[in-house]
Amino acid sequence: MPPLVYVCVRPQAGAAAGEYESFRAAMRRDDLAQLDLVREPLPDDVFDRYAGFVVGGSPFNVTDPESTKNDVQRRVEADLERIAARAAAGTTAGMFTCYGIGIVTRMLGGEVTRAYPEDTGPTTVTLTAEAGSDPVFGGLANSFTALTAHKEGAGAVPEGATLLATNEDCPVQAYRVGDRLYATQFHPEPTGRAFTQRMAIYRDDGYFDARDYDLIAGRVLAASVTEPARLLHAFARHVDR
Template sequence: MKPFLILQLRPETEAADDEFAALLDKGGIAPERAVRVRLEREALPAGLDLAETAGVIVGGGPGCVSDPPAAKSPEEARIEAACLGLIPEILARDHPYLGCCYGIGILAHAMGGTVAKGRYGEPVGAVTCEVTEEGRRDPLLAGLPERFDAFVGHKEAVEVLPEGAVALLGSAPCPYQMIRAGRNVYATQFHPEADAAVFETRIRVYRDRGYFPPGEADALVAMCRAAEVEVPQRILRRFVERYG
């Protein structure tokens, strides 16, 4: 059975390890079926053949594709270039792809959409997502609740959907919570692997990275613990089951 290629962008080891464990757990991916690449410290595998993978999953991270080049560290620029370099082949092959948070920005930017910080950023916490008409017909969403909560926290977002992409989920603050290109290329603005415990770890790790005032960390943790967030993890598992 082919493995999933999991690309991680988080330079903080605690957050990266926790994200990887959550992707395996919530996605139902056996460890031996995951090829993990932490792009901040290593390059893509030499001679990578996408046809030999079940799909590509791109995790989240503190970088923003919309930042000007001068504002990006060499590490961030290298990570972004590695991810962007895969998208043309993914789209041409219609190869299974699931971009999570940062991954939606990468996909939309590569397709010519507008990704920016001006309109649709969302504070850390749970937001209610609503299935679109197109989403009701999508195999990853069919039969799921029409409205459900998901964990978000992002400075940039897709502002103009690229040609060739369709919106599957939206929220009041952010109209593009989940999109699809072709039949098999997906991306979410929310974090489909995250439950309250996962988000608690990220709140602690990123409390000084500008997502929220550091003094609000305890209140955000309490809010996440009180939220009922489970449908996004079912979407992740459906992706894995469909393509694995």
């Protein structure tokens, strides 16, 4: 079976390298391939080469004014929509995280809005009743801690999607489309240590007050974030099946 592939959409090479290692460890896949959409377009044969895609986060925002998006961001968004459309149709599998949930939501005709940002750090995520029978979310605790840092979110569950996880600050935390496409607003891949290293890279990008780095990092390191990694491992097994 072709391997799973990590899809990088981060211009910052250090953040991308750390994110890849986090996905590889959480999914328990030493053979996890890499595809960097910032530096190369989606290959024509990509859906023959890989059984499934895991899409990382990005400092890009779907809601950025079109006039401010450069050619790379526009191409990245178009290529991600191609992957999402194939996963929605059931011809591949996809797990889109953070920035990626905005791509999927827009592709499905839903609203992406700046009304539901979340502060950098740990948050509590609660599963819906529908998550209990889901092949990926079904084995998780009903409520768990995850890590977030985002400026936008889905305004509502897109038509045709099943809400799987929620919380008060950002009600659309995760959903499924069909049985092959998943999207999460929270970051499922990093350990606390890996997240603080990413925070250091983005400390001046407006996600948090740079002066509060040590305070926020302390909260992150004190949080238990075991369930999100179990989610990614379950997704990898789901793709295998």
